[in-house]
Amino acid sequence: MTDFSDDYDAFDTAGVRLTVDLGAIVENWRDLARRSGRARTAAVLKADAYGLGTEDVGEALYLAGARDFFVATAEEGATLRLYAPDARIFVLSGIWPGMERLFFENDLVPVIASEEQLSFWTAVLADYGDYPCALQVDTGFNRLGLSVDEALMLADDVSRPASLAPVLIMSHLACGDDPSHQMNRQQLESFRKVSAAFEGIESSLAASAGIFLGPEYHFDLTRPGIALYGGEAVRGIANPMRPVATAEARIIQTRSAKAGEGVGYGQALQLTRDSRLAVVAAGYADGYLRSFSSGGVPLRDALPQGGQGFIAGHRVPVAGRIAMDMTIFDITDVPEHLVRAGDYIELFGSNILVDNAARAAGTIGYELLANMGLRHQRRYMAEEQE
Template sequence: MTDFETELSSPDDFDFAPVRLTVDLGALVDNWREMARRSGSARASAVLKADAYGLGLEDCGTALYEAGARDFFVAVVQEGVTLRAYAPDARIYVLSGIWPGQERTFFENDLVPVLASEEQLAFWMSVVSEHGDHPCALQVDTGFNRLGIPLDEAIALAEDVSRPASFSPVLVLSHLHSGDTPSSPLNRQQLESFQRVAEAFEGIESSLSASAGIFLGPEYHFDLTRPGIALYGGESVQGMKPLKPVAKAEARIVQIREADEGTTVSYGATHRLSRNSRLAIAAAGYADGYLRSLSGSGVPLRAGGTPGAHGFVAGHRVPVVGRITMDLTIFDVTDVPAADIRAGDYIELFGPNMPLDEVARAAGTIGYEMLTGLGLRYERRYVYPDG
């Protein structure tokens, strides 16, 4: 080893990353426990689809499993295979169901397909008749018009005494399309439809509510709830304060520059400075999931005047100015004392000081998209629960 190598210590990648993400697994676990409490007598699962809403399937799954979660939902079979290594005796449901050729993967990893169409149901019947019993779940459409067996067909199936004995679902489920709007009468309509399904499949567990539905009350809980976005600190019901923030996204300031009144900022010259300004150029852009629609100006979809996003640095909210670009975003830091900010500092894009859903609304979207759209360049740090 040379003297040069001895003198230089290896930097912590997180401390020097252009963009970084802190995931508070303690807050994640607290949120799951709170949703379990709100689920009353129902058991609370955890939804880990889309790489745990962008925050890391392995780490989030491990934390929730160690906290006591034993029912999980993923979107695709590959997620289920990954999760099995971290949740050895959990029941893992695959929401996209099963396709021909995937039978061995489901059986070897003890995954439960959620059958969501007549074609999948017919295929699964043939699989279990050949290979023997294996748990499955049945999704029923109660008004979403997305996935699920039609209501009447599901009830007919429940009453069909000639169905194969090897077809033995362990769960029937449906999904609310307006659960985030508690005042919607359509929630009650779906509830009543699903009650018919649950009664038809007497003796089999049933599940209707994701995060939003849990807040609608005990009638909607049935046997198993499926909290998702609420676990990750996002809003699940319009106007309701979310649970603890879990993710904090930050971008490093590459440069702070002086800019004169009357000059323009970023592509298209869509923002003209109304005063002499200081601008912080941060190393995050739409390639990192910091959406172009968060731009301070020049976004056709926001022509009605909705303001752009803000960041948070040195105790101040600072606005995005001009268009967000692929790798860089410009913040106006004129009102931050010059002594309190310098190149190399980090601006919070969303997190405890910049609520996820506030930032999402500035982009004309929802917190789900902000989380699941996080780019690959984030250096991640996981903060584990105490004890």
């Protein structure tokens, strides 16, 4: 039997592939650390590092000097612990009965976000002893956290057990991506009261957008997420972050179609000229959202043209509806000798920035990155060592 194993490269033959520039992520973190001034800079790695891989991204940032990380779940924290051995890892969803062993064995810090969690955590400490936690305070977001009044009462409660020793007080800005929004100032003033009440305990208010609001918002620790991964953190300004991820899909077939013919499900696109089409191996099961379709998406009115790809120096539009496993691009305007079956079309990357791609689908870069799916093959470009 012939052995073909040496000829097979999963990345080079993948239908959908993702190139992750770890050096760019590290440079973005260092840039955000500079912008954070005196505050230390953490890294948010929830949702598998925004779809880019907790293990590789976490290790790269740890080696670059990051020592504070935030994840969404304890399971994410347990994975990260293998690659960030002595870092503080905060779990944003907090802790619930039955999770104690997972937290303690992996040295994870729960972010206590409600009176119910606080009561449970206090009972745990009565049996276990001293163990760090963080307190989330809602300063106007109306999402997670103790209310400001509840937090202030806790700070003044002389009967609270000594074992309840938070190492961080934190809150989250609702409108940080809009520097002119009055809510930013309101939340800042509320958080200042809470921070002052917990004197001697570190405070954190700014995620990616908050870093750009200036030193008032930085406190002791900043928590960048989307900006690490090259996404826009603030609306209305040029994005200073380096692109990090490039998603590509392999062309399965090119074909010709006549003016007047329809393309794809529902014949949602009617061709107005003789056209060349490229069928690629990516669809909504791969995180290439159905709302990128060029037509037949009733809920998307603002950007009726749909998504675009990039190949051989040309932007090429999506043609018709996106299917589960396939998307069709109109490559009529690309010289025929420059495109053939087996080539790759960029879905987003350095030529089509992730946020620009997301806008074409009526969404944001966060969702596009986090939904890239499990079928893409990843390749990591390591940070260059000086």
